[in-house]
Amino acid sequence: MRIIQSGVGGFGSTWIYTVRDTPGFQHVALVDPNPDALRNAGEIAQVPPERRFACIEDALASVEADGLIDCSPAPCHFETSSAALCAGLPVLVEKPISDTMKQAKELVKLAAKRKLALMVTQQYRYQDQPRAIRKLIAEGAIGEIDHVVAEFQIQGLLFGWRQQMCHPFLMDMGIHHFDLMRYLLGSNAARVMAHTWNPAVSNTKGDMSAFAYIEFENGAKVNYTGSFASPGTDTGWNGRWVITGTTGSIVWNQRDEWGPVRIFRQNADRSQYQEMHFFTPLPEVWGETVWADPIGPTGHQYDLYHWQACIQSKTEPETSGADNLHTLALTLAATHSADTGKMVDVSWF
Ligand SMILES: NC(=O)c1ccc[n+]([C@@H]2O[C@H](COP(=O)([O-])OP(=O)(O)OC[C@H]3O[C@@H](n4cnc5c(N)ncnc54)[C@H](O)[C@@H]3O)[C@@H](O)[C@H]2O)c1
Known part of the structure:
Protein backbone atom coordinates (compact mmCIF):
# COMPACT_ATOMS: atom_id res chain seq x y z
CA MET A 1 0.00 0.00 0.00
CA ARG A 2 1.47 3.37 -1.06
CA ILE A 3 1.42 5.78 1.89
CA ILE A 4 1.67 9.54 2.22
CA GLN A 5 2.57 10.42 5.80
CA SER A 6 1.82 13.87 7.15
CA GLY A 7 3.76 14.85 10.30
CA VAL A 8 7.05 12.95 10.38
CA GLY A 9 8.82 14.48 13.40
CA GLY A 10 7.90 13.67 17.01
CA PHE A 11 5.66 10.62 17.16
CA GLY A 12 5.60 10.56 13.37
CA SER A 13 9.03 8.92 13.50
CA THR A 14 7.38 5.84 15.06
CA TRP A 15 5.12 5.66 12.02
CA ILE A 16 8.11 6.10 9.70
CA TYR A 17 9.67 2.92 11.15
CA THR A 18 6.35 1.05 11.37
CA VAL A 19 5.49 1.61 7.71
CA ARG A 20 9.06 0.92 6.62
CA ASP A 21 9.17 -2.36 8.56
CA THR A 22 5.69 -3.68 7.69
CA PRO A 23 5.59 -5.87 4.59
CA GLY A 24 3.12 -4.61 2.00
CA PHE A 25 3.45 -0.93 2.95
CA GLN A 26 5.78 1.77 1.65
CA HIS A 27 6.04 5.53 1.90
CA VAL A 28 5.65 7.35 -1.39
CA ALA A 29 5.63 10.90 0.02
CA LEU A 30 6.26 12.72 3.29
CA VAL A 31 4.82 16.02 4.51
CA ASP A 32 6.15 18.25 7.28
CA PRO A 33 6.80 22.01 7.47
CA ASN A 34 9.99 21.33 9.45
CA PRO A 35 12.82 20.70 6.94
CA ASP A 36 15.00 18.85 9.46
CA ALA A 37 12.22 16.43 10.36
CA LEU A 38 11.50 15.94 6.67
CA ARG A 39 15.15 15.21 5.83
CA ASN A 40 15.63 12.74 8.72
CA ALA A 41 12.43 10.88 7.94
CA GLY A 42 13.15 10.93 4.21
CA GLU A 43 16.48 9.23 4.78
CA ILE A 44 15.01 6.53 7.04
CA ALA A 45 12.02 5.87 4.78
CA GLN A 46 14.11 6.23 1.62
CA VAL A 47 11.79 8.82 0.13
CA PRO A 48 13.76 11.04 -2.28
CA PRO A 49 13.84 14.85 -1.77
CA GLU A 50 11.44 15.52 -4.68
CA ARG A 51 8.71 13.59 -2.79
CA ARG A 52 9.16 15.45 0.49
CA PHE A 53 6.68 18.32 0.91
CA ALA A 54 6.01 21.19 3.28
CA CYS A 55 2.23 21.02 2.80
CA ILE A 56 -0.33 18.27 2.16
CA GLU A 57 -1.85 19.92 -0.93
CA ASP A 58 1.47 19.71 -2.82
CA ALA A 59 1.91 16.04 -1.92
CA LEU A 60 -1.65 15.15 -2.98
CA ALA A 61 -1.22 17.01 -6.26
CA SER A 62 2.13 15.44 -7.13
CA VAL A 63 2.14 11.81 -5.94
CA GLU A 64 -0.13 8.81 -6.53
CA ALA A 65 -0.95 7.05 -3.27
CA ASP A 66 -3.39 4.57 -1.70
CA GLY A 67 -3.78 6.22 1.70
CA LEU A 68 -2.74 8.95 4.13
CA ILE A 69 -1.38 8.52 7.65
CA ASP A 70 -2.07 11.75 9.49
CA CYS A 71 0.38 12.21 12.36
CA SER A 72 0.35 15.99 12.28
CA PRO A 73 -0.45 17.86 15.55
CA ALA A 74 -4.09 17.38 16.61
CA PRO A 75 -5.14 20.97 15.69
CA CYS A 76 -4.00 20.23 12.06
CA HIS A 77 -5.91 16.93 11.67
CA PHE A 78 -9.02 18.46 10.15
CA GLU A 79 -7.16 20.38 7.48
CA THR A 80 -4.82 17.49 6.62
CA SER A 81 -7.26 14.58 6.76
CA SER A 82 -10.06 16.44 4.97
CA ALA A 83 -7.67 17.37 2.13
CA ALA A 84 -6.78 13.68 1.69
CA LEU A 85 -10.41 12.51 1.86
CA CYS A 86 -11.41 15.14 -0.70
CA ALA A 87 -8.60 13.83 -2.94
CA GLY A 88 -10.12 10.33 -2.66
CA LEU A 89 -7.67 8.77 -0.19
CA PRO A 90 -8.54 6.59 2.81
CA VAL A 91 -7.15 8.07 6.04
CA LEU A 92 -5.56 6.63 9.15
CA VAL A 93 -5.51 9.56 11.56
CA GLU A 94 -3.80 9.76 14.93
CA LYS A 95 -5.94 10.37 17.99
CA PRO A 96 -7.68 12.66 18.75
CA ILE A 97 -9.43 12.56 15.39
CA SER A 98 -9.84 16.29 15.93
CA ASP A 99 -9.89 18.60 18.92
CA THR A 100 -13.47 19.67 18.21
CA MET A 101 -16.59 17.54 17.75
CA LYS A 102 -17.75 19.72 14.85
CA GLN A 103 -14.62 18.98 12.82
CA ALA A 104 -14.60 15.31 13.80
CA LYS A 105 -18.19 14.93 12.55
CA GLU A 106 -17.28 16.75 9.36
CA LEU A 107 -14.45 14.28 8.71
CA VAL A 108 -16.80 11.34 9.35
CA LYS A 109 -19.35 12.81 6.92
CA LEU A 110 -16.70 13.39 4.26
CA ALA A 111 -15.47 9.79 4.54
CA ALA A 112 -19.01 8.38 4.42
CA LYS A 113 -19.96 10.48 1.40
CA ARG A 114 -16.90 9.27 -0.52
CA LYS A 115 -17.09 5.71 0.89
CA LEU A 116 -13.52 5.93 2.18
CA ALA A 117 -12.11 4.14 5.23
CA LEU A 118 -11.41 6.71 7.94
CA MET A 119 -9.75 5.02 10.91
CA VAL A 120 -8.40 6.47 14.17
CA THR A 121 -5.26 5.03 15.75
CA GLN A 122 -6.51 3.90 19.14
CA GLN A 123 -3.91 1.17 19.17
CA TYR A 124 -4.07 0.47 22.92
CA ARG A 125 -7.01 -1.87 22.32
CA TYR A 126 -5.08 -3.74 19.61
CA GLN A 127 -2.95 -5.74 22.07
CA THR A 298 -0.22 -5.57 17.58
CA GLY A 299 -0.43 -1.81 18.09
CA HIS A 300 0.37 0.27 15.03
CA GLN A 301 1.03 -2.77 12.85
CA TYR A 302 -2.45 -3.99 13.71
CA ASP A 303 -3.74 -0.52 12.78
CA LEU A 304 -2.09 -0.80 9.36
CA TYR A 305 -3.29 -4.32 8.53
CA HIS A 306 -6.81 -3.68 9.82
CA TRP A 307 -7.12 -0.42 7.88
CA GLN A 308 -5.86 -2.12 4.71
CA ALA A 309 -8.27 -5.07 5.16
CA CYS A 310 -11.20 -2.67 5.64
CA ILE A 311 -10.25 -0.71 2.52
CA GLN A 312 -10.10 -3.93 0.50
CA SER A 313 -13.33 -5.40 1.86
CA LYS A 314 -15.11 -2.00 1.95
CA THR A 315 -16.01 -2.52 5.63
CA GLU A 316 -15.97 -0.13 8.57
CA PRO A 317 -12.78 -0.26 10.72
CA GLU A 318 -13.30 -1.18 14.37
CA THR A 319 -11.96 2.22 15.40
CA SER A 320 -13.51 4.08 12.49
CA GLY A 321 -14.04 7.80 12.66
CA ALA A 322 -17.75 7.17 13.28
CA ASP A 323 -17.04 4.80 16.18
CA ASN A 324 -14.43 7.16 17.55
CA LEU A 325 -16.95 9.98 17.93
CA HIS A 326 -18.04 8.14 21.10
CA THR A 327 -14.48 8.19 22.47
CA LEU A 328 -14.07 11.85 21.58
CA ALA A 329 -17.49 12.66 23.09
N1 LIG B 1 -1.17 6.89 19.32
C1 LIG B 1 -0.24 7.26 20.17
O1 LIG B 1 0.16 6.51 21.05
C2 LIG B 1 0.36 8.63 20.03
C3 LIG B 1 1.51 8.96 20.74
C4 LIG B 1 2.04 10.26 20.56
C5 LIG B 1 1.40 11.16 19.71
N2 LIG B 1 0.26 10.77 19.06
C6 LIG B 1 -0.44 11.72 18.19
O2 LIG B 1 0.34 12.01 17.04
C7 LIG B 1 0.06 13.34 16.60
C8 LIG B 1 1.35 14.13 16.50
O3 LIG B 1 1.92 14.22 17.78
P1 LIG B 1 3.50 14.41 18.00
O4 LIG B 1 3.78 13.96 19.38
O5 LIG B 1 4.24 13.77 16.90
O6 LIG B 1 3.64 15.99 17.87
P2 LIG B 1 5.01 16.78 17.64
O7 LIG B 1 4.69 18.20 17.87
O8 LIG B 1 6.12 16.15 18.44
O9 LIG B 1 5.35 16.54 16.10
C9 LIG B 1 4.47 16.96 15.10
C10 LIG B 1 5.18 16.98 13.75
O10 LIG B 1 4.23 17.45 12.80
C11 LIG B 1 4.81 18.53 12.08
N3 LIG B 1 3.75 19.44 11.66
C12 LIG B 1 3.32 20.61 12.20
N4 LIG B 1 2.31 21.13 11.47
C13 LIG B 1 2.08 20.27 10.45
C14 LIG B 1 1.16 20.24 9.37
N5 LIG B 1 0.25 21.20 9.19
N6 LIG B 1 1.22 19.20 8.50
C15 LIG B 1 2.13 18.21 8.66
N7 LIG B 1 3.02 18.17 9.67
C16 LIG B 1 2.99 19.19 10.56
C17 LIG B 1 5.81 19.17 13.03
O11 LIG B 1 6.80 19.89 12.32
C18 LIG B 1 6.37 17.92 13.72
O12 LIG B 1 7.42 17.34 12.96
C19 LIG B 1 -0.95 13.91 17.59
O13 LIG B 1 -2.25 13.74 17.11
C20 LIG B 1 -0.72 13.05 18.83
O14 LIG B 1 -1.84 12.98 19.68
C21 LIG B 1 -0.26 9.54 19.21
Whole structure:
Protein backbone atom coordinates (compact mmCIF):
# COMPACT_ATOMS: atom_id res chain seq x y z
CA MET A 1 0.00 0.00 0.00
CA ARG A 2 1.47 3.37 -1.06
CA ILE A 3 1.42 5.78 1.89
CA ILE A 4 1.67 9.54 2.22
CA GLN A 5 2.57 10.42 5.80
CA SER A 6 1.82 13.87 7.15
CA GLY A 7 3.76 14.85 10.30
CA VAL A 8 7.05 12.95 10.38
CA GLY A 9 8.82 14.48 13.40
CA GLY A 10 7.90 13.67 17.01
CA PHE A 11 5.66 10.62 17.16
CA GLY A 12 5.60 10.56 13.37
CA SER A 13 9.03 8.92 13.50
CA THR A 14 7.38 5.84 15.06
CA TRP A 15 5.12 5.66 12.02
CA ILE A 16 8.11 6.10 9.70
CA TYR A 17 9.67 2.92 11.15
CA THR A 18 6.35 1.05 11.37
CA VAL A 19 5.49 1.61 7.71
CA ARG A 20 9.06 0.92 6.62
CA ASP A 21 9.17 -2.36 8.56
CA THR A 22 5.69 -3.68 7.69
CA PRO A 23 5.59 -5.87 4.59
CA GLY A 24 3.12 -4.61 2.00
CA PHE A 25 3.45 -0.93 2.95
CA GLN A 26 5.78 1.77 1.65
CA HIS A 27 6.04 5.53 1.90
CA VAL A 28 5.65 7.35 -1.39
CA ALA A 29 5.63 10.90 0.02
CA LEU A 30 6.26 12.72 3.29
CA VAL A 31 4.82 16.02 4.51
CA ASP A 32 6.15 18.25 7.28
CA PRO A 33 6.80 22.01 7.47
CA ASN A 34 9.99 21.33 9.45
CA PRO A 35 12.82 20.70 6.94
CA ASP A 36 15.00 18.85 9.46
CA ALA A 37 12.22 16.43 10.36
CA LEU A 38 11.50 15.94 6.67
CA ARG A 39 15.15 15.21 5.83
CA ASN A 40 15.63 12.74 8.72
CA ALA A 41 12.43 10.88 7.94
CA GLY A 42 13.15 10.93 4.21
CA GLU A 43 16.48 9.23 4.78
CA ILE A 44 15.01 6.53 7.04
CA ALA A 45 12.02 5.87 4.78
CA GLN A 46 14.11 6.23 1.62
CA VAL A 47 11.79 8.82 0.13
CA PRO A 48 13.76 11.04 -2.28
CA PRO A 49 13.84 14.85 -1.77
CA GLU A 50 11.44 15.52 -4.68
CA ARG A 51 8.71 13.59 -2.79
CA ARG A 52 9.16 15.45 0.49
CA PHE A 53 6.68 18.32 0.91
CA ALA A 54 6.01 21.19 3.28
CA CYS A 55 2.23 21.02 2.80
CA ILE A 56 -0.33 18.27 2.16
CA GLU A 57 -1.85 19.92 -0.93
CA ASP A 58 1.47 19.71 -2.82
CA ALA A 59 1.91 16.04 -1.92
CA LEU A 60 -1.65 15.15 -2.98
CA ALA A 61 -1.22 17.01 -6.26
CA SER A 62 2.13 15.44 -7.13
CA VAL A 63 2.14 11.81 -5.94
CA GLU A 64 -0.13 8.81 -6.53
CA ALA A 65 -0.95 7.05 -3.27
CA ASP A 66 -3.39 4.57 -1.70
CA GLY A 67 -3.78 6.22 1.70
CA LEU A 68 -2.74 8.95 4.13
CA ILE A 69 -1.38 8.52 7.65
CA ASP A 70 -2.07 11.75 9.49
CA CYS A 71 0.38 12.21 12.36
CA SER A 72 0.35 15.99 12.28
CA PRO A 73 -0.45 17.86 15.55
CA ALA A 74 -4.09 17.38 16.61
CA PRO A 75 -5.14 20.97 15.69
CA CYS A 76 -4.00 20.23 12.06
CA HIS A 77 -5.91 16.93 11.67
CA PHE A 78 -9.02 18.46 10.15
CA GLU A 79 -7.16 20.38 7.48
CA THR A 80 -4.82 17.49 6.62
CA SER A 81 -7.26 14.58 6.76
CA SER A 82 -10.06 16.44 4.97
CA ALA A 83 -7.67 17.37 2.13
CA ALA A 84 -6.78 13.68 1.69
CA LEU A 85 -10.41 12.51 1.86
CA CYS A 86 -11.41 15.14 -0.70
CA ALA A 87 -8.60 13.83 -2.94
CA GLY A 88 -10.12 10.33 -2.66
CA LEU A 89 -7.67 8.77 -0.19
CA PRO A 90 -8.54 6.59 2.81
CA VAL A 91 -7.15 8.07 6.04
CA LEU A 92 -5.56 6.63 9.15
CA VAL A 93 -5.51 9.56 11.56
CA GLU A 94 -3.80 9.76 14.93
CA LYS A 95 -5.94 10.37 17.99
CA PRO A 96 -7.68 12.66 18.75
CA ILE A 97 -9.43 12.56 15.39
CA SER A 98 -9.84 16.29 15.93
CA ASP A 99 -9.89 18.60 18.92
CA THR A 100 -13.47 19.67 18.21
CA MET A 101 -16.59 17.54 17.75
CA LYS A 102 -17.75 19.72 14.85
CA GLN A 103 -14.62 18.98 12.82
CA ALA A 104 -14.60 15.31 13.80
CA LYS A 105 -18.19 14.93 12.55
CA GLU A 106 -17.28 16.75 9.36
CA LEU A 107 -14.45 14.28 8.71
CA VAL A 108 -16.80 11.34 9.35
CA LYS A 109 -19.35 12.81 6.92
CA LEU A 110 -16.70 13.39 4.26
CA ALA A 111 -15.47 9.79 4.54
CA ALA A 112 -19.01 8.38 4.42
CA LYS A 113 -19.96 10.48 1.40
CA ARG A 114 -16.90 9.27 -0.52
CA LYS A 115 -17.09 5.71 0.89
CA LEU A 116 -13.52 5.93 2.18
CA ALA A 117 -12.11 4.14 5.23
CA LEU A 118 -11.41 6.71 7.94
CA MET A 119 -9.75 5.02 10.91
CA VAL A 120 -8.40 6.47 14.17
CA THR A 121 -5.26 5.03 15.75
CA GLN A 122 -6.51 3.90 19.14
CA GLN A 123 -3.91 1.17 19.17
CA TYR A 124 -4.07 0.47 22.92
CA ARG A 125 -7.01 -1.87 22.32
CA TYR A 126 -5.08 -3.74 19.61
CA GLN A 127 -2.95 -5.74 22.07
CA ASP A 128 -3.17 -9.34 23.27
CA GLN A 129 -4.31 -8.49 26.80
CA PRO A 130 -7.29 -6.19 26.17
CA ARG A 131 -8.47 -8.57 23.42
CA ALA A 132 -8.36 -11.45 25.96
CA ILE A 133 -10.05 -9.41 28.71
CA ARG A 134 -12.88 -8.29 26.46
CA LYS A 135 -13.45 -11.93 25.44
CA LEU A 136 -13.50 -13.06 29.08
CA ILE A 137 -16.02 -10.36 29.97
CA ALA A 138 -18.19 -11.09 26.92
CA GLU A 139 -18.21 -14.81 27.86
CA GLY A 140 -19.45 -13.88 31.33
CA ALA A 141 -16.29 -14.97 33.19
CA ILE A 142 -16.96 -12.42 35.95
CA GLY A 143 -20.70 -11.96 35.45
CA GLU A 144 -22.21 -8.53 34.85
CA ILE A 145 -19.72 -5.68 35.24
CA ASP A 146 -20.39 -3.64 38.33
CA HIS A 147 -17.48 -1.26 38.56
CA VAL A 148 -13.97 -0.57 37.27
CA VAL A 149 -11.03 1.18 38.88
CA ALA A 150 -8.46 2.38 36.35
CA GLU A 151 -5.30 4.23 37.24
CA PHE A 152 -2.61 5.74 35.03
CA GLN A 153 0.41 7.61 36.34
CA ILE A 154 3.57 8.52 34.46
CA GLN A 155 5.81 11.55 34.72
CA GLY A 156 5.59 13.10 31.27
CA LEU A 157 6.89 16.37 29.89
CA LEU A 158 4.90 17.74 26.97
CA PHE A 159 6.22 20.23 24.44
CA GLY A 160 5.09 22.40 21.51
CA TRP A 161 1.37 22.68 20.77
CA ARG A 162 0.47 20.51 23.77
CA GLN A 163 1.84 23.13 26.16
CA GLN A 164 -0.95 25.51 25.12
CA MET A 165 -3.83 23.02 25.41
CA CYS A 166 -6.38 23.54 28.22
CA HIS A 167 -6.62 19.81 28.89
CA PRO A 168 -3.41 18.20 27.62
CA PHE A 169 -3.74 15.15 29.84
CA LEU A 170 -7.32 14.22 28.95
CA MET A 171 -7.09 15.09 25.24
CA ASP A 172 -3.67 13.56 24.67
CA MET A 173 -3.50 10.58 27.04
CA GLY A 174 -6.80 10.04 28.87
CA ILE A 175 -8.44 9.54 25.48
CA HIS A 176 -6.55 6.23 25.08
CA HIS A 177 -7.92 4.94 28.39
CA PHE A 178 -11.43 6.22 27.61
CA ASP A 179 -11.32 4.28 24.35
CA LEU A 180 -10.11 1.20 26.24
CA MET A 181 -13.02 1.54 28.68
CA ARG A 182 -15.51 1.58 25.81
CA TYR A 183 -13.80 -1.42 24.26
CA LEU A 184 -13.45 -3.55 27.41
CA LEU A 185 -16.96 -2.84 28.64
CA GLY A 186 -18.56 -3.12 25.20
CA SER A 187 -20.59 -0.03 25.99
CA ASN A 188 -20.58 3.72 25.52
CA ALA A 189 -20.32 6.25 28.32
CA ALA A 190 -23.54 7.91 29.49
CA ARG A 191 -22.40 10.50 32.05
CA VAL A 192 -19.14 11.82 33.43
CA MET A 193 -18.06 13.95 36.35
CA ALA A 194 -14.42 15.01 36.15
CA HIS A 195 -12.01 17.15 38.08
CA THR A 196 -8.68 18.23 36.59
CA TRP A 197 -5.80 20.28 37.91
CA ASN A 198 -2.21 21.12 37.10
CA PRO A 199 0.37 19.87 39.62
CA ALA A 200 3.45 21.99 40.30
CA VAL A 201 5.75 19.47 38.56
CA SER A 202 3.91 19.88 35.26
CA ASN A 203 5.54 21.82 32.39
CA THR A 204 2.31 22.75 30.60
CA LYS A 205 -0.21 25.56 30.85
CA GLY A 206 -3.18 23.19 30.98
CA ASP A 207 -4.16 20.45 33.39
CA MET A 208 -1.98 17.35 33.60
CA SER A 209 -3.93 15.39 36.23
CA ALA A 210 -7.52 14.18 36.28
CA PHE A 211 -10.03 12.26 38.34
CA ALA A 212 -13.17 11.09 36.57
CA TYR A 213 -16.26 9.17 37.59
CA ILE A 214 -17.98 7.70 34.55
CA GLU A 215 -21.26 5.82 34.20
CA PHE A 216 -21.64 3.60 31.18
CA GLU A 217 -24.86 2.81 29.31
CA ASN A 218 -24.67 -0.84 30.50
CA GLY A 219 -24.65 0.31 34.13
CA ALA A 220 -20.91 -0.12 34.77
CA LYS A 221 -19.30 2.58 36.89
CA VAL A 222 -15.69 3.62 36.37
CA ASN A 223 -13.40 5.42 38.74
CA TYR A 224 -10.47 6.82 36.71
CA THR A 225 -7.33 8.50 37.96
CA GLY A 226 -4.84 9.77 35.41
CA SER A 227 -1.75 11.90 35.66
CA PHE A 228 1.17 12.91 33.52
CA ALA A 229 2.69 14.63 36.55
CA SER A 230 3.60 11.84 38.97
CA PRO A 231 7.33 11.78 39.63
CA GLY A 232 8.58 8.34 40.62
CA THR A 233 5.39 6.56 39.60
CA ASP A 234 4.96 4.49 36.48
CA THR A 235 1.93 2.30 35.91
CA GLY A 236 2.97 1.65 32.29
CA TRP A 237 1.09 3.17 29.37
CA ASN A 238 -1.91 0.84 29.65
CA GLY A 239 -2.42 1.77 33.30
CA ARG A 240 -3.67 -0.57 36.06
CA TRP A 241 -7.20 -1.92 35.87
CA VAL A 242 -9.45 -3.75 38.29
CA ILE A 243 -12.70 -4.79 36.65
CA THR A 244 -15.24 -6.15 39.08
CA GLY A 245 -18.27 -8.12 38.08
CA THR A 246 -21.04 -9.94 39.92
CA THR A 247 -19.04 -13.21 40.12
CA GLY A 248 -15.40 -12.14 40.16
CA SER A 249 -12.76 -9.64 39.12
CA ILE A 250 -10.13 -9.23 36.46
CA VAL A 251 -6.94 -7.34 37.17
CA TRP A 252 -4.81 -6.00 34.30
CA ASN A 253 -1.45 -4.69 35.39
CA GLN A 254 1.49 -4.91 33.03
CA ARG A 255 3.85 -4.42 35.99
CA ASP A 256 2.52 -7.47 37.88
CA GLU A 257 5.25 -10.10 38.24
CA TRP A 258 2.53 -12.78 38.57
CA GLY A 259 1.28 -12.00 35.08
CA PRO A 260 -0.33 -8.96 33.52
CA VAL A 261 -3.86 -10.38 33.55
CA ARG A 262 -5.28 -12.20 36.56
CA ILE A 263 -8.79 -13.36 37.22
CA PHE A 264 -10.44 -14.09 40.53
CA ARG A 265 -13.60 -16.16 40.26
CA GLN A 266 -15.80 -16.02 43.28
CA ASN A 267 -17.53 -19.19 44.53
CA ALA A 268 -21.30 -19.05 44.54
CA ASP A 269 -21.28 -19.23 48.37
CA ARG A 270 -18.48 -16.60 48.54
CA SER A 271 -16.34 -18.89 50.69
CA GLN A 272 -13.20 -17.74 48.89
CA TYR A 273 -13.86 -14.22 50.03
CA GLN A 274 -13.42 -15.22 53.67
CA GLU A 275 -10.45 -17.43 52.92
CA MET A 276 -8.68 -14.89 50.78
CA HIS A 277 -8.91 -11.96 53.08
CA PHE A 278 -8.65 -13.45 56.50
CA PHE A 279 -6.81 -16.75 56.46
CA THR A 280 -4.47 -16.99 53.48
CA PRO A 281 -1.45 -14.88 52.67
CA LEU A 282 -1.64 -12.81 49.50
CA PRO A 283 -0.82 -12.84 46.68
CA GLU A 284 -0.08 -16.60 46.33
CA VAL A 285 -3.70 -17.70 46.27
CA TRP A 286 -5.07 -14.65 44.58
CA GLY A 287 -6.74 -15.74 41.40
CA GLU A 288 -5.22 -17.32 38.31
CA THR A 289 -2.99 -15.82 35.69
CA VAL A 290 -4.56 -15.56 32.25
CA TRP A 291 -2.08 -15.86 29.41
CA ALA A 292 -3.62 -13.97 26.53
CA ASP A 293 -3.56 -15.61 23.10
CA PRO A 294 -1.26 -13.69 20.74
CA ILE A 295 -3.30 -11.76 18.19
CA GLY A 296 -0.40 -11.48 15.72
CA PRO A 297 0.78 -8.00 14.83
CA THR A 298 -0.22 -5.57 17.58
CA GLY A 299 -0.43 -1.81 18.09
CA HIS A 300 0.37 0.27 15.03
CA GLN A 301 1.03 -2.77 12.85
CA TYR A 302 -2.45 -3.99 13.71
CA ASP A 303 -3.74 -0.52 12.78
CA LEU A 304 -2.09 -0.80 9.36
CA TYR A 305 -3.29 -4.32 8.53
CA HIS A 306 -6.81 -3.68 9.82
CA TRP A 307 -7.12 -0.42 7.88
CA GLN A 308 -5.86 -2.12 4.71
CA ALA A 309 -8.27 -5.07 5.16
CA CYS A 310 -11.20 -2.67 5.64
CA ILE A 311 -10.25 -0.71 2.52
CA GLN A 312 -10.10 -3.93 0.50
CA SER A 313 -13.33 -5.40 1.86
CA LYS A 314 -15.11 -2.00 1.95
CA THR A 315 -16.01 -2.52 5.63
CA GLU A 316 -15.97 -0.13 8.57
CA PRO A 317 -12.78 -0.26 10.72
CA GLU A 318 -13.30 -1.18 14.37
CA THR A 319 -11.96 2.22 15.40
CA SER A 320 -13.51 4.08 12.49
CA GLY A 321 -14.04 7.80 12.66
CA ALA A 322 -17.75 7.17 13.28
CA ASP A 323 -17.04 4.80 16.18
CA ASN A 324 -14.43 7.16 17.55
CA LEU A 325 -16.95 9.98 17.93
CA HIS A 326 -18.04 8.14 21.10
CA THR A 327 -14.48 8.19 22.47
CA LEU A 328 -14.07 11.85 21.58
CA ALA A 329 -17.49 12.66 23.09
CA LEU A 330 -16.49 11.09 26.41
CA THR A 331 -13.18 12.96 26.38
CA LEU A 332 -14.77 16.31 25.56
CA ALA A 333 -17.55 15.69 28.09
CA ALA A 334 -14.88 15.06 30.75
CA THR A 335 -13.13 18.34 29.90
CA HIS A 336 -16.48 20.14 29.98
CA SER A 337 -17.31 18.64 33.35
CA ALA A 338 -13.91 19.71 34.68
CA ASP A 339 -14.51 23.26 33.38
CA THR A 340 -18.04 23.58 34.76
CA GLY A 341 -17.90 21.42 37.89
CA LYS A 342 -21.04 19.60 36.73
CA MET A 343 -21.94 16.03 35.81
CA VAL A 344 -22.13 16.00 31.99
CA ASP A 345 -24.38 13.89 29.79
CA VAL A 346 -22.04 12.45 27.12
CA SER A 347 -24.78 12.28 24.48
CA TRP A 348 -24.91 16.08 24.61
CA PHE A 349 -21.71 16.02 22.52
N1 LIG B 1 -1.17 6.89 19.32
C1 LIG B 1 -0.24 7.26 20.17
O1 LIG B 1 0.16 6.51 21.05
C2 LIG B 1 0.36 8.63 20.03
C3 LIG B 1 1.51 8.96 20.74
C4 LIG B 1 2.04 10.26 20.56
C5 LIG B 1 1.40 11.16 19.71
N2 LIG B 1 0.26 10.77 19.06
C6 LIG B 1 -0.44 11.72 18.19
O2 LIG B 1 0.34 12.01 17.04
C7 LIG B 1 0.06 13.34 16.60
C8 LIG B 1 1.35 14.13 16.50
O3 LIG B 1 1.92 14.22 17.78
P1 LIG B 1 3.50 14.41 18.00
O4 LIG B 1 3.78 13.96 19.38
O5 LIG B 1 4.24 13.77 16.90
O6 LIG B 1 3.64 15.99 17.87
P2 LIG B 1 5.01 16.78 17.64
O7 LIG B 1 4.69 18.20 17.87
O8 LIG B 1 6.12 16.15 18.44
O9 LIG B 1 5.35 16.54 16.10
C9 LIG B 1 4.47 16.96 15.10
C10 LIG B 1 5.18 16.98 13.75
O10 LIG B 1 4.23 17.45 12.80
C11 LIG B 1 4.81 18.53 12.08
N3 LIG B 1 3.75 19.44 11.66
C12 LIG B 1 3.32 20.61 12.20
N4 LIG B 1 2.31 21.13 11.47
C13 LIG B 1 2.08 20.27 10.45
C14 LIG B 1 1.16 20.24 9.37
N5 LIG B 1 0.25 21.20 9.19
N6 LIG B 1 1.22 19.20 8.50
C15 LIG B 1 2.13 18.21 8.66
N7 LIG B 1 3.02 18.17 9.67
C16 LIG B 1 2.99 19.19 10.56
C17 LIG B 1 5.81 19.17 13.03
O11 LIG B 1 6.80 19.89 12.32
C18 LIG B 1 6.37 17.92 13.72
O12 LIG B 1 7.42 17.34 12.96
C19 LIG B 1 -0.95 13.91 17.59
O13 LIG B 1 -2.25 13.74 17.11
C20 LIG B 1 -0.72 13.05 18.83
O14 LIG B 1 -1.84 12.98 19.68
C21 LIG B 1 -0.26 9.54 19.21
